[in-house]
Amino acid sequence: MWTPHRYKFCPSCGAAVDYRVPADDNRERAVCSACEAIHYENPINVVGTLPFWEQGDQVQVLLCRRAIEPRHGFWTLPAGFLELGETSAQGAQRETDEEAGAQIELLPLYCLMNVVPVGQIHLYYRARLLSTEFKPGPETLEARLFHEHELPWDELAFRTVRETLRRFFEDRRLGRPYALHCADIS
Amino acid sequence: MWTPHRYKFCPSCGAAVDYRVPADDNRERAVCSACEAIHYENPINVVGTLPFWEQGDQVQVLLCRRAIEPRHGFWTLPAGFLELGETSAQGAQRETDEEAGAQIELLPLYCLMNVVPVGQIHLYYRARLLSTEFKPGPETLEARLFHEHELPWDELAFRTVRETLRRFFEDRRLGRPYALHCADIS
Ligand SMILES: [Zn+2]
Ligand SMILES: [Zn+2]
Incomplete structure (x- = not known):
């Protein structure tokens, strides 16, 4: 979370520390x-x-119900802070493993969303599920697959999750190739 | 620059502060x-x-020669750290203005490159130049256009600049649409 002026000491x-405009x-x-x-x-x-599971023309997506704050009890795509020492793709794969215990094949980057009010950029990759067995970690109450008509739109944890899911089902409905979506969440 | 263990005091x-693995x-x-x-x-x-300037089938790209460290005197695409309070697109536009004083129309995101050794992600947008007049700021010694055959490949400031330029001219040569390139720089 973006906490401006978070430094009190060096x-x-x-x-x-003082907050001031340095020279140059x-x-x-x-x-x-x-x-x-x-x-x-x-x-x-x-x-x-x-993460999605496709069978014929049916698709289900994997959501995790959060066992931690913020948004305890709400549903999210597996995601978390990128760490030093890993690429964004490795980080996405790690979070999917930690939060859902899901086996995936990582596909190209799908959404890049600026969330300026909290000082974050959210990056979501599409991922093909290789199995429907999940082993949710301690940050997750429950991990399960949802058909589009079952999606808990009113119980999603974050705007970027909703926007990513919305685009995914829209691209599918229109038969569009999955190109990168960039968006700003205010 | 990624300086691990940069906290000595809270x-x-x-x-x-101590460096240790917290509970959970x-x-x-x-x-x-x-x-x-x-x-x-x-x-x-x-x-x-x-930033590029197109006339018929000719194209030139804008590079800036750095007036600051690191890589003083080397050529770069206009770029800098994303700031709180702005989107990645706004930041890219701001840096182009600050470093080159160039008038541009920002086009879609073109390269996303993880630079794990320094703990950075570099995001480059294509940008159509609206004029060939530049007003380089204090961080830039010189801003000028280069045809592909004039590019100072051995005097480029950063790997991500080289990789972005290389892909741009390759996409053009092959007549490929400009889709997002993701890459990892080790
Ligand atoms: Zn100090
Ligand atoms: Zn303290």
Whole structure:
């Protein structure tokens, strides 16, 4: 979650920081009053998948019911914060494993959504399920497949989940190839 | 630049931090010894454009020679860190204005590249130049157009710049539509 002005003390030397515009800059930054280090705050990335199970012309998608805050009890696509040391694709695969215990074949990036109010970019990859057995981890109450008409639209955890699902079923209905969707969530 | 273990002191309360694996986690994090706040470190986003000027079947691309470190004196596409409060498209447009003073029409996202060793994701948008007058800012020594055969391949600032340019000219040569390219730079 984007918490502006989250620095009170310098993580390098422990002295107090001031928020001011450094020389050669045009934005307020956390500047250390002692060592003068500048500490930047930038948007972070959430990575996940849209796992689906296809049989003939029927498709079901995998959702996880959250066992953690925020949005405890609401349904989400498997997703979480991208970590240092991994690519966005690896992170999406890791989250799918951690939250759903689902076996997938990762497909191309499907949605890139800027969520400016919380300082996040959400990246969702399509993913073909290789099995319908799931082993949800401790962050998930329940993982199950949904047909489009069963989707819990009013109990989805995040706007980007809804927007990603909406586009997926629309692309299918129109017989469109699955190209990247970019969107801004305000 | 990704500097792992960059926290020595807690930005919330100023006490010393330890790096350890918190309960319910599986990675080392900076954990405050006093207030127990956990401070996460995540990859950050660099956003920029590939600005081009087309006349008939001729195309030129805009590069900027860097007036700042790292890679002072080398050529780059206009790009920089995504800031809180803006979308990736707005950030790419802002950097193009700040570094090149170029008037552009932003086109769809063209490259998404994970640069795991430095903890970054680079996002480049194609951009149609609306004029060939540039007003480079203080971070740029010079901004100019290059035909493909003039490109300073050995004096490019970053791998992602080279990979983006290479794909652009390849897509053109093959007459391919400009779909998103995803790549990992190691
Ligand atoms: Zn300091
Ligand atoms: Zn603390």
